[in-house]
Amino acid sequence: MTTKIATREAYGKALVKLGAQNKQIIVLDADLSKSTKTAEFAKAYPDRFFNVGIAEQNLMGTAAGLATTGKIPFVSTFAMFATGRAYEQVRNTIAYPKLNVKIAATHAGLTVGEDGASHQSVEDIALMRVIPNMTVIVPADGVEAEGAILAAAEYDGPVYIRLGRLGVPVINDADYQFQWGKGVVFREGTDVTLIGTGVMMSFCLEAAQLLEEAGISAQVVNIHTIKPIDRELILACAKKTGALVTAEEHSVIGGLGSAVADVLSEAYPVPMKKVGIQDTFGESGKPLDLLNKYGLSTSKIVEAAREVLNRK
Amino acid sequence: MDEERNVMTANLEDRAREIRKSIIRMLMEAGSGHPGGSLSAADIFSVLYFHEMNISPDQLEDPNRDRFVLSKGHAAPVLYATLAEKGFFPKEELATLRKINSKLQGHPDMRKVPGVEISTGSLGQGLSAANGMALAGKIDQAPYRVYGMIGDGECEEGQIWEAAMFAAHYKLDNLTVFLDHNGLQIDGRITDVMSPEPLDEKWRAFGWEVQVIDGHSIPRIIAALDYARSFQGKPSMIIANTIKGKGVSFMEDQCDWHGVAPKPEEAERALAELDQGRAK
Numbered sequence: 001m002t003t004k005i006a007t008r009e010a011y012g013k014a015l016v017k018l019g020a021q022n023k024q025i026i027v028l029d030a031d032l033s034k035s036t037k038t039a040e041f042a043k044a045y046p047d048r049f050f051n052v053g054i055a056e057q058n059l060m061g062t063a064a065g066l067a068t069t070g071k072i073p074f075v076s077t078f079a080m081f082a083t084g085r086a087y088e089q090v091r092n093t094i095a096y097p098k099l100n101v102k103i104a105a106t107h108a109g110l111t112v113g114e115d116g117a118s119h120q121s122v123e124d125i126a127l128m129r130v131i132p133n134m135t136v137i138v139p140a141d142g143v144e145a146e147g148a149i150l151a152a153a154e155y156d157g158p159v160y161i162r163l164g165r166l167g168v169p170v171i172n173d174a175d176y177q178f179q180w181g182k183g184v185v186f187r188e189g190t191d192v193t194l195i196g197t198g199v200m201m202s203f204c205l206e207a208a209q210l211l212e213e214a215g216i217s218a219q220v221v222n223i224h225t226i227k228p229i230d231r232e233l234i235l236a237c238a239k240k241t242g243a244l245v246t247a248e249e250h251s252v253i254g255g256l257g258s259a260v261a262d263v264l265s266e267a268y269p270v271p272m273k274k275v276g277i278q279d280t281f282g283e284s285g286k287p288l289d290l291l292n293k294y295g296l297s298t299s300k301i302v303e304a305a306r307e308v309l310n311r312k
Numbered sequence: 313m314d315e316e317r318n319v320m321t322a323n324l325e326d327r328a329r330e331i332r333k334s335i336i337r338m339l340m341e342a343g344s345g346h347p348g349g350s351l352s353a354a355d356i357f358s359v360l361y362f363h364e365m366n367i368s369p370d371q372l373e374d375p376n377r378d379r380f381v382l383s384k385g386h387a388a389p390v391l392y393a394t395l396a397e398k399g400f401f402p403k404e405e406l407a408t409l410r411k412i413n414s415k416l417q418g419h420p421d422m423r424k425v426p427g428v429e430i431s432t433g434s435l436g437q438g439l440s441a442a443n444g445m446a447l448a449g450k451i452d453q454a455p456y457r458v459y460g461m462i463g464d465g466e467c468e469e470g471q472i473w474e475a476a477m478f479a480a481h482y483k484l485d486n487l488t489v490f491l492d493h494n495g496l497q498i499d500g501r502i503t504d505v506m507s508p509e510p511l512d513e514k515w516r517a518f519g520w521e522v523q524v525i526d527g528h529s530i531p532r533i534i535a536a537l538d539y540a541r542s543f544q545g546k547p548s549m550i551i552a553n554t555i556k557g558k559g560v561s562f563m564e565d566q567c568d569w570h571g572v573a574p575k576p577e578e579a580e581r582a583l584a585e586l587d588q589g590r591a592k
Contacts, residue, residue, distance in 0.1 A: 047451070053481075057471040058443070058471055058477075058478055061475065062440050062475075063444060064430065065443055065444020065447070068429060068430055070375070071448050073444075089471070097431040
């Protein structure tokens with residue numbers, strides 16, 4: 001039985017650790033602290049936690065002001081509001097002056113589940129990736145989420161960290177070291193590379209197993225830092241396996257798949273296929289049912305791998 | 313005492329006049345930009361930078377320096393003119409406003425201009441940043457104060473009211489904000505376009521200590537700042553009734569001069585008027 005932890009849970013715990021280590025850490029939330037798990041920090045360090053109420057634009061601007069004084073603000077709300085409602089505040093008041101604000105947004109993607117399309121952010125990676133100065137990180141599990149949060153606190157500049165509501169299998173060892181901007185090879189292979197991010201990583205690993213049983217050797221890579229992307233590793237995979245599949249809980253427009261395609265198309269084009277949400281809104285439902293319905297599954301990754309192999 | 317005060321007032325009026333002249337010159341050189349809302353704010357800037365605020369070009373990184381946030385970032389010329397007047401960079405650089413490779417961007421860039429505390433320009437966002445600075449001061453029990461300026465048209469932005477609630481909720485009494493109430497926005501009178509009035513009642517209702525003053529009276533600006541420092545538990549809003557384009561007869565209260573730069577002959581007339589002391 002695999003342990004499952006939501007990346008937002010790991011975030012809440014990492015924040016408490018950070019709070020003890022560094023007095024400059026300030027946490028801001030917009031009336032969702034129980035859901036985003038910043039409530040744990042609020043309980044441990046009430047004098048360094050500030051609820052701004054249901055006001056995401058002011059959330060981002062206040063964090064920017066705090067950062068100018070040397071504070072390290074972590075701001076949290078749902079990914080929809082962090083990147084949609086407050087987009088221009090993030091762009092103009094945080095990223096343009098390259099302020100040291102960490103946007104840890106939870107409830108990203110379809111796995112929000114029952115709340116439905118209005119709350120399922122499937123375009124946030126694209127929105128954040130296109131902003132100059134912004135770093136974009138999508139942890140695959142609780143262990144990686146903690147590593148990413150601790151690393152983000154050390155880094156000087158704006159960071160967007162995409163976190164999920166749903167418990168996801170822990171795929172990294174407890175002693176895993178998060179490395180900024182470096183992809184992680186989970187499994188070596190020679191025929192095709194499966195590049196995943198976030199919740200799709202465990203499906204990529206399952207897909208590789210199924211492909212192996214069918215005599216196909218799949219390399220599996222986790223790209224947790226979507227910007228700046230690990231260009232070197234992606235090109236090495238393309239050269240080694242000659243075909244790639246990307247998998248993300250995000251629109252196929254502008255996310256991981258697009259970032260990988262950007263690298264390949266300019267430097268080393270090989271057949272590739274993007275597994276992701278096909279330019280559509282989600283709907284209410286159980287998280288795993290939604291992933292299946294919208295084509296984010298092990299079987300779709302296997303299918304995509306077979307397709308790119310045929311195009312080799 | 314009175315004589316001392318008169319000398320101080322006269323000095324600050326001189327500074328304001330120099331700031332206005334710099335605004336006219338730099339906009340003429342740039343060929344674009346926003347004279348109206350820059351000229352309306354010049355007297356307030358003179359008092360803030362030459363009387364009130366604890367800042368100096370020698371102490372750019374002093375954690376205890378006072379901070380100023382220009383939320384109505386399109387009034388960048390008044391900020392740049394004042395910073396140059398205060399010695400943050402040479403006055404000659406003002407002529408590079410809005411030109412390629414200049415530090416003087418169309419709207420203030422904190423990474424380029426010494427003395428600019430935060431990048432602004434997109435309306436409605438600066439007050440939140442000022443809140444963040446004031447909140448940090450509270451957390452650290454630091455002695456600095458945070459000052460800001462918003463526009464009256466800018467009060468049509470929803471984020472202003474999010475920030476208004478926040479400052480009152482967290483009792484940011486180290487925050488003093490001027491509302492440059494010149495009554496005009498790009499498309500016309502604020503009361504015709506989308507009235508944010510009554511502004512004094514709104515800010516009071518949002519929990520701020522509100523004063524309404526003549527924004528061109530140096531003594532009134534000084535007195536309002538003195539009062540703002542005197543109480544605790546509330547942020548301070550100083551609604552400064554001003555005239556857009558103040559100091560240049562043909563620009564005063566003219567909406568058309570919101571975002572149009574003077575041509576050389578117009579600039580010459582404007583500078584002559586300012587030299588004659590028509591604008592105090």
